[in-house]
Amino acid sequence: MSGDFQASSFYSVFWDYYVAILSLVSIVGCAVFLWLQSRRRILVKSEVGAGPVKGDPATTGHVWDGDLQEFNNPLPRWWIWLFYITVVFSLVYLVLYPGLGTKWDGVLRWSSSGQYQTEVKAAQERFGPIFEAFAQQPFDKLAADPKARAIGQRIFLNNCAQCHGSDAQGSRGFPNLADGDWQWGGSQEAILTTLLNGRNGVMPPMGAAVGGKDGVEDVANFVLSLSGSAHNSAKAAKGKEKFETVCAACHGPEGKGNPALGAPNLTDKTWLYGGSVTTIAETINAGRNNVMPSFKQILTGPEIHLVGAYVWSLSHPAGTAPAAAASK
Amino acid sequence: MEAKEAQRPAAVPAPAGGVQEVEVVLYAKRKEIYPRQKIGDSLGIFQKWRWAFVWLTQIVFYGLPWLTWNGRQAVLFDLAERKFYILGLVLWPQDIIYLTGILIIAALSLFLFTAVGGRLWCGYACPQTVYTEVFMWIERLFEGDRAKRMALDKQPPSARKVLRKTAKHAAWIALALWTGYTFVGFFTPIRELGVEILTLQVGGWALFWVLFYGFATYGNAGWMREQVCKYMCPYARFQSAMFDQDTLIVTYDTERGEPRGAGSKTKDRKGAGLGDCVDCGLCVQVCPTGIDIRNGLQYECIGCAACIDACDFVMERAGMPKGLVRYATEHSLAGRYGRKGIVEHILRPRVFVYAGILLVVIVALATALALRVPLKVDVIRDRGSLATEAEDGSVVNTYRLTVINTTEQPREFTLSAEGLPGLRVESATRFTVPAATTDAVPMRLAAPAGSVPPGSNKIVVVVTAVDDPGVSVHEKTAFLGLRH
Numbered sequence: 160m161s162g163d164f165q166a167s168s169f170y171s172v173f174w175d176y177y178v179a180i181l182s183l184v185s186i187v188g189c190a191v192f193l194w195l196q197s198r199r200r201i202l203v204k205s206e207v208g209a210g211p212v213k214g215d216p217a218t219t220g221h222v223w224d225g226d227l228q229e230f231n232n233p234l235p236r237w238w239i240w241l242f243y244i245t246v247v248f249s250l251v252y253l254v255l256y257p258g259l260g261t262k263w264d265g266v267l268r269w270s271s272s273g274q275y276q277t278e279v280k281a282a283q284e285r286f287g288p289i290f291e292a293f294a295q296q297p298f299d300k301l302a303a304d305p306k307a308r309a310i311g312q313r314i315f316l317n318n319c320a321q322c323h324g325s326d327a328q329g330s331r332g333f334p335n336l337a338d339g340d341w342q343w344g345g346s347q348e349a350i351l352t353t354l355l356n357g358r359n360g361v362m363p364p365m366g367a368a369v370g371g372k373d374g375v376e377d378v379a380n381f382v383l384s385l386s387g388s389a390h391n392s393a394k395a396a397k398g399k400e401k402f403e404t405v406c407a408a409c410h411g412p413e414g415k416g417n418p419a420l421g422a423p424n425l426t427d428k429t430w431l432y433g434g435s436v437t438t439i440a441e442t443i444n445a446g447r448n449n450v451m452p453s454f455k456q457i458l459t460g461p462e463i464h465l466v467g468a469y470v471w472s473l474s475h476p477a478g479t480a481p482a483a484a485a486s487k
Numbered sequence: 488m489e490a491k492e493a494q495r496p497a498a499v500p501a502p503a504g505g506v507q508e509v510e511v512v513l514y515a516k517r518k519e520i521y522p523r524q525k526i527g528d529s530l531g532i533f534q535k536w537r538w539a540f541v542w543l544t545q546i547v548f549y550g551l552p553w554l555t556w557n558g559r560q561a562v563l564f565d566l567a568e569r570k571f572y573i574l575g576l577v578l579w580p581q582d583i584i585y586l587t588g589i590l591i592i593a594a595l596s597l598f599l600f601t602a603v604g605g606r607l608w609c610g611y612a613c614p615q616t617v618y619t620e621v622f623m624w625i626e627r628l629f630e631g632d633r634a635k636r637m638a639l640d641k642q643p644p645s646a647r648k649v650l651r652k653t654a655k656h657a658a659w660i661a662l663a664l665w666t667g668y669t670f671v672g673f674f675t676p677i678r679e680l681g682v683e684i685l686t687l688q689v690g691g692w693a694l695f696w697v698l699f700y701g702f703a704t705y706g707n708a709g710w711m712r713e714q715v716c717k718y719m720c721p722y723a724r725f726q727s728a729m730f731d732q733d734t735l736i737v738t739y740d741t742e743r744g745e746p747r748g749a750g751s752k753t754k755d756r757k758g759a760g761l762g763d764c765v766d767c768g769l770c771v772q773v774c775p776t777g778i779d780i781r782n783g784l785q786y787e788c789i790g791c792a793a794c795i796d797a798c799d800f801v802m803e804r805a806g807m808p809k810g811l812v813r814y815a816t817e818h819s820l821a822g823r824y825g826r827k828g829i830v831e832h833i834l835r836p837r838v839f840v841y842a843g844i845l846l847v848v849i850v851a852l853a854t855a856l857a858l859r860v861p862l863k864v865d866v867i868r869d870r871g872s873l874a875t876e877a878e879d880g881s882v883v884n885t886y887r888l889t890v891i892n893t894t895e896q897p898r899e900f901t902l903s904a905e906g907l908p909g910l911r912v913e914s915a916t917r918f919t920v921p922a923a924t925t926d927a928v929p930m931r932l933a934a935p936a937g938s939v940p941p942g943s944n945k946i947v948v949v950v951t952a953v954d955d956p957g958v959s960v961h962e963k964t965a966f967l968g969l970r971h
Contacts, residue, residue, distance in 0.1 A: 201511050203511055232786075233512055236514045236517065239514055321870070322871055324871065330871070
């Protein structure tokens with residue numbers, strides 16, 4: 160703990176002594192003041208015999224604002240012990256806990272980060288076995304288990320929904336996870352690999368390779384024709400050849416894509432960035448670089464397994480097909 | 488405070504000493520008080536009132552945790568689960584406003600009762616008074632009343648003394664522990680707690696609080712007593728700020744009583760130049776705070792009216808009218824108005840203001856509770872994305888609903904949205920939330936391309952229980968249109 164402080168450029172050993180001396184002097188000072196006051200007797204001018212107990216003076220003789228008097232109501236003797244107890248308490252506290260600067264860690268060696276670690280460990284011991292049991296089951300079994308889905312959904316909402324949306328249907332640049340269309344494959348293994356290692360989908364800029372502005376437009380029209388979308392057939396015919404020589408390397412001669420490379424299927428109407436000629440031309444011209452981060456450091460293995468099963472279940476209502484056969 | 492007490496010397500015959508130079512100390516030894524509990528054979532009228540409140544409050548306190556409701560403890564403040572069960576009502580942390588309402592009602596009631604009748608709360612209903620009364624009753628069983636207790640304390644240690652004192656403390660501790668157990672039983676199921684204690688499996692914190700509250704009861708009602716009211720209680724201090732000259736307080740009628748003096752025959756008193764006070768000292772003997780009410784209003788007085796009961800008993804015996812010590816206002820004692828005037832002056836502006844605000848808050852709280860819907864909905868638009876365009880050109884927004892079903896049964900709800908032409912819910916419109924659970928429900932809203940103006944549009948999401956259309960929440964949110 161002390162090491163963290165010393166690494167800071169704002170740290171000076173002066174503050175350790177400042178804190179320690181100020182604390183200890185104040186506590187001891189309180190005790191001394193208390194002791195002196197408890198044996199103090201004050202001479203006052205007062206009416207005798209009118210006090211709360213017969214024979215005691217009625218007031219302490221202090222008068223403010225002409226008529227505001229302080230009545231003589233002494234505290235009971237035992238009360239002073241409460242003050243001494245607080246003095247002893249603070250000294251014991253400072254021995255047990257790190258309250259005197261960074262040089263003293265306290266007998267209990269307590270720290271807030273240490274307490275956090277303890278709590279995390281306790282939670283892992285409590286919930287670990289539950290997660291482990293789920294992690295042994297394949298996706299199709301978990302998809303049919305409402306408890307596993309509920310856990311998976313919560314993990315998804317806390318970690319994945321920021322990009323893919325609460326309904327997992329994505330948005331521009333972030334794939335829809337619920338439509339059964341997988342860029343990197345939809346098998347249990349593929350989904351787990353995506354979650355564990357992340358993915359980096361790169362479409363290189365191809366403007367020059369397909370022949371400049373006109374070439375790009377031709378290819379874009381051909382790409383649109385693959386999914387039967389509205390396109391200019393003359394331009395598409397010109398683009399066909401270029402597609403087969405340049406683009407087919409990743410997207411395949413028929414444009415069906417390649418999950419091993421993350422090359423999307425161009426024959427369906429699912430567009431990650433948009434399906435207009437302009438957007439497709441932009442993609443061809445400037446390329447795309449898309450990153451799915453790795454969750455290895457963020458989630459535990461069983462958590463990744465559960466959230467993967469939840470994502471898988473979105474495109475497999477009521478476990479319609481076994482996970483192994485779902486690969487595309 | 489000081490202004491009130493400054494009147495004291497005026498009410499007392501001039502002290503003999505005059506002004507002198509004397510020594511005062513900041514801390515003084517506490518003088519043991521032995522309040523006399525029994526005068527005559529029956530309880531005085533105000534003592535009866537106090538015992539009525541002892542029974543009323545303690546039957547509720549000790550009995551309530553044992554009631555069951557729908558198979559669970561009827562009243563349980565489950566701090567770990569953050570749910571308060573009060574009979575059929577289940578309060579969630581979101582319902583904290585009702586606690587605020589209850590606190591306002593409690594504060595205003597204190598203002599109102601104090602303005603009308605002084606420290607009524609202190610004298611009759613405060614736990615400190617109630618437990619002290621019970622503990623003193625136990626004390627009397629083992630040690631006898633005032634005179635016997637004083638004699639016993641003066642005796643040198645003997646087997647009889649040790650036995651009586653030990654028995655008294657044992658009885659006190661037993662009651663105190665039961666009180667601690669009951670108190671913790673409001674926060675953790677009391678039957679399970681009982682089994683855990685009997686089988687020595689009780690958890691550390693539950694045991695700590697049982698012992699802590701038990702210790703507090705034993706210490707406060709057995710040992711501390713009037714010192715709690717005199718030195719610790721903040722209410723005692725600020726209640727005197729709510730007194731005025733028309734507040735009913737426990738007072739001694741100086742004009743009628745003085746000059747005091749013992750005299751056997753009623754007829755002789757006037758001739759002998761004596762007032763009605765026979766100076767029997769019973770009002771001082773019964774006082775739980777050890778003051779002499781004949782010295783006028785004092786900050787120690789908790790308004791328990793034990794001195795009224797004592798004095799009335801004596802007056803009756805002496806054949807004089809009761810009420811030498813009585814509930815009266817300072818103005819009435821000063822002769823500004825008579826008995827009827829006291830009642831008339833209770834109805835003064837501050838009383839109307841307190842009562843008026845109190846009534847408004849009570850009605851507002853009751854209405855809010857009656858109209859409370861056991862369903863809470865939060866609609867959160869997905870922050871990660873603006874609007875998206877579906878294949879058919881319609882505009883899509885995604886939301887997350889946090890739905891809390893606060894009832895103790897699972898419930899099915901329907902989901903709809905309104906506010907834009909053609910707005911529809913594309914995700915599931917029916918869902919079930921388990922009993923007393925918070926669920927996250929993703930929601931996807933779509934509207935036809937032409938019907939959504941660009942930018943933010945106000946819409947309303949409606950969640951309604953399938954079995955009861957009255958259980959429905961309308962929640963405002965925004966639907967973003969696309970800018971092209």
